[in-house]
Amino acid sequence: MASKTHGTAVVSVLASPTYGMAPKATVLSYRSRVKSDPDALGEDCKSKSGSMIAQVALINQAVNDGAEIISVSQSTDEELKWAIAHALSRGVIVVAAAGNEGEDVFSTHSLDRWSGVVGVGAITTEGVPTAYSSKGQGVTTAALGGPVLARNYESGQNEPANGTSMATPMVAGFLALARQKWPDATANQLLQLLTKTALNNEGAWNPYTGYGVASLGAMLSTDPSQYPDENPLMDKGGGLAPSPTAEEVRLYADGLVSPSEIEEDSSYVYRGLDESQLKAATNSYPTHIGTSPRYHR
Numbered sequence: 001m002a003s004k005t006h007g008t009a010v011v012s013v014l015a016s017p018t019y020g021m022a023p024k025a026t027v028l029s030y031r032s033r034v035k036s037d038p039d040a041l042g043e044d045c046k047s048k049s050g051s052m053i054a055q056v057a058l059i060n061q062a063v064n065d066g067a068e069i070i071s072v073s074q075s076t077d078e079e080l081k082w083a084i085a086h087a088l089s090r091g092v093i094v095v096a097a098a099g100n101e102g103e104d105v106f107s108t109h110s111l112d113r114w115s116g117v118v119g120v121g122a123i124t125t126e127g128v129p130t131a132y133s134s135k136g137q138g139v140t141t142a143a144l145g146g147p148v149l150a151r152n153y154e155s156g157q158n159e160p161a162n163g164t165s166m167a168t169p170m171v172a173g174f175l176a177l178a179r180q181k182w183p184d185a186t187a188n189q190l191l192q193l194l195t196k197t198a199l200n201n202e203g204a205w206n207p208y209t210g211y212g213v214a215s216l217g218a219m220l221s222t223d224p225s226q227y228p229d230e231n232p233l234m235d236k237g238g239g240l241a242p243s244p245t246a247e248e249v250r251l252y253a254d255g256l257v258s259p260s261e262i263e264e265d266s267s268y269v270y271r272g273l274d275e276s277q278l279k280a281a282t283n284s285y286p287t288h289i290g291t292s293p294r295y296h297r
Contacts, residue, residue, distance in 0.1 A: 007031070009150030009161045010073045014169035021173020021216075022180075028067055030058040032074070057264035059083040063092050064267045068179060068187075071172035072096045073165035075109035082252060082262055084114045085244040088231065089253035091187040095120060095172045097164035104136035104207075112138035115234045115242045116249070118175075118191065121209055122146075122167040129208040133164055137236045141198050142209035143167040143174075171214050178219045185224040192227035193219055254294040259283040 007029070017023045032054055055076045060083055062070050070092060087094050095118040096111035112119025119138040122130045122145025129135075130145050146162035171194075178190055185193070197219050200212030235242045244252075251257050255271030260282040262268050268285050270277055271292035277283045 003031075005150060005153045006073070006161075006165065008153075009148060010071075010165055010169050012150065013148055013166055014071060014173050021170050022176040025173070025176050028062060028065055030062060032058060054264070056080060056083045059094070060086055060263075060265040060267075063087050063090050064265070067092060069093045069095065069172050069175055071169050072111050073163075073168045075099060076111065077109045080111065080114060081244045081248070082257060083265075084111075084116060085249045085252040085257075086265055086268075088116045088244070088249045093118065093175055093187050093190065095168055095175065097168040098122075098139050099134035100132040100163050100165075101134050102132050103134050110134060110138060112140070113236075115236065115244055116231050117233065118171060118194065119210065120164055120168045120171045120214075122162070122164045123209065123213060127213065130162075132162075133167075133208070135207040137207070139207060139210040140233060141171055141194060141211055141214045143170040143214050174214050174216045174219055177216065178224070181220050182224050186229045188229045188231045189224040189227050192230070192232055193222060193224040195232050196227065197222050250294075254292045255288075256292055256294065259285045259287070 011027060011029065012020060014020055015022055015025045015027050055078050059070060059080065063086055070087060072094065084094060094111070094116065098112055098119050098121045099110040110119065111117055118140045121135065121139045121142040122133040123142045124130055125144065129142065133142070133145065144167060145164060146166045147160035148162070148166045149158050150161040152159045175190055175194065178193060182190070194214060195211040197215050198210070198212030199215050200209070205211055234246050255269050259268070259270045259277060259280070262285065270283065270285055270287045271290070273290055275289055277287050278289065
């Protein structure tokens with residue numbers, strides 16, 4: 001019931017016909033498989049160690065299903081480098097909650113520690129960062145963290161909900177509306193738009209709200225075609241090497257990542273020159289030797 005309550009609140013903020021950010025958006029909903037109790041979740045749908053599995057598969061499935069924006073209000077301890085590379089290589093924007101631990105995001109299990117991902121922090125109704133919102137190099141922007149009135153399926157009552165999980169679908173909704181307003185803009189240009197138009201009194205990136213509070217009005221009134229077709233979030237710093245790197249994203253797109261490193265992507269085809277992959281026990285993917293677009297450009 002806890003996961004049902006949380007998921008309903010999140011998707012309602014995104015696409016409720018009465019108060020959602022993008023009420024006409026088409027929503028594809030995915031649920032992680034769990035090893036035991038499907039409701040064994042901590043606050044803000046934070047997975048307990050080892051309780052949640054298959055988020056790699058869900059991200060890959062969403063990309064293959066044609067999603068343009070993936071909104072994740074859940075943490076994970078999975079290795080997601082190649083799933084994120086897959087999304088970025090297909091022009092899919094990934095938006096993720098920074099978390100509610102009030103800690104540096106690189107020490108948590110937030111998805112926003114990965115390159116190219118929009119990390120969302122939470123602010124109060126007064127416009128200041130909340131005490132619970134995690135901070136650090138992974139944070140890209142911020143939005144209102146609540147309270148949002150949500151149905152509690154355990155108590156049967158409508159109760160207030162707060163968290164970066166509530167801020168995340170707001171930002172995803174802003175990006176969906178910007179996608180609708182500027183259909184010719186690339187995903188990278190929309191990310192540039194988000195970062196360039198954010199409200200930031202300091203005038204520079206900060207660890208609490210990133211480039212600033214997301215501004216829907218500015219996003220819908222500023223043509224993103226003026227910005228470069230480059231993802232501004234590929235190197236988040238923080239003393240860690242970017243992962244995935246821009247080159248790794250290109251390798252994925254070109255089919256040059258070893259199949260042994262790919263998990264749960266039904267669309268992947270190995271197109272490199274390693275002929276041993278034809279009979280490799282670790283290769284369960286279609287293999288077309290020497291057909292990578294990189295060899296024929």
